[in-house]
Amino acid sequence: QVQLVQSGAEVKKPGASVKVSCKASGYTFTTYGFSWVRQAPGQGLEWMGWISAYNGDTHYAQNLQARVTLTTDTSTTTASMELRSLRSDDTAIYYCARLVRGVGFDIWGQGTMVTVSS
Amino acid sequence: ETVLTQSPGTLSLSPGERVTLSCRASQTVSATYLAWYQLKPGQAPRLLIFGASSRAPGVPDRFSGSGSGTDFTLTISRLEPEDCAVYYCQQHGSPPYTFGQGTKLEIK
Numbered sequence: 001q002v003q004l005v006q007s008g009a010e011v012k013k014p015g016a017s018v019k020v021s022c023k024a025s026g027y028t029f030t031t032y033g034f035s036w037v038r039q040a041p042g043q044g045l046e047w048m049g050w051i052s053a054y055n056g057d058t059h060y061a062q063n064l065q066a067r068v069t070l071t072t073d074t075s076t077t078t079a080s081m082e083l084r085s086l087r088s089d090d091t092a093i094y095y096c097a098r099l100v101r102g103v104g105f106d107i108w109g110q111g112t113m114v115t116v117s118s
Numbered sequence: 119e120t121v122l123t124q125s126p127g128t129l130s131l132s133p134g135e136r137v138t139l140s141c142r143a144s145q146t147v148s149a150t151y152l153a154w155y156q157l158k159p160g161q162a163p164r165l166l167i168f169g170a171s172s173r174a175p176g177v178p179d180r181f182s183g184s185g186s187g188t189d190f191t192l193t194i195s196r197l198e199p200e201d202c203a204v205y206y207c208q209q210h211g212s213p214p215y216t217f218g219q220g221t222k223l224e225i226k
């Protein structure tokens with residue numbers, strides 16, 4: 001079946017970087033793009049960015065553009081999100097989601113908890 | 119950037135009641151690109167409604183969506199205890215693909 005499986009929880013110190021992966025299976029990887037969404041404790045859903053799995057085109061949220069990089073690897077059908085210069089307010093659950101044009105984010109990963117603490 | 123404003127912020131209702139959640143956009147959103155999600159603690163978000171009014175596979179028919187332009191609604195016709203969650207609207211027509219701030223639904 002179609003699924004996205006994310007990498008495990010991370011604990012990082014302020015100023016460090018984190019890379020979260022999202023392994024896709026059950027469909028043709030290059031057909032759809034991926035978005036990354038995060039939810040900080042007690043907060044709502046925040047869209048971080050989108051990447052095309054077909055050609056690597058990206059769009060980033062303006063407030064994260066300088067610190068985030070999205071990539072895909074068609075050989076391993078994996079999407080990844082790297083966030084640099086981590087701060088305590090980056091502590092959140094990070095989700096990858098498949099974007100189907102005209103439908104929305106129809107398949108989600110299980111989420112990855114990233115904790116930033118000294 | 120399209121800002122989505124949801125109301126009310128929190129609702130507390132009893133099983134069997136009908137509820138309507140509102141999502142208002144700061145500029146026109148094509149209905150094709152308006153979606154609703156359900157988020158429960160410890161779970162990933164779940165797509166409920168796409169194209170403003172189409173139910174995603176497996177979503178009970180007590181959930182329905184409507185609207186156009188800048189005003190959209192999600193209606194739950196007969197609340198069940200498992201509908202306790204936070205509901206988000208989202209536009210994915212043009213980036214940034216913004217979410218509303220959410221409506222928390224509590225079941226008495």
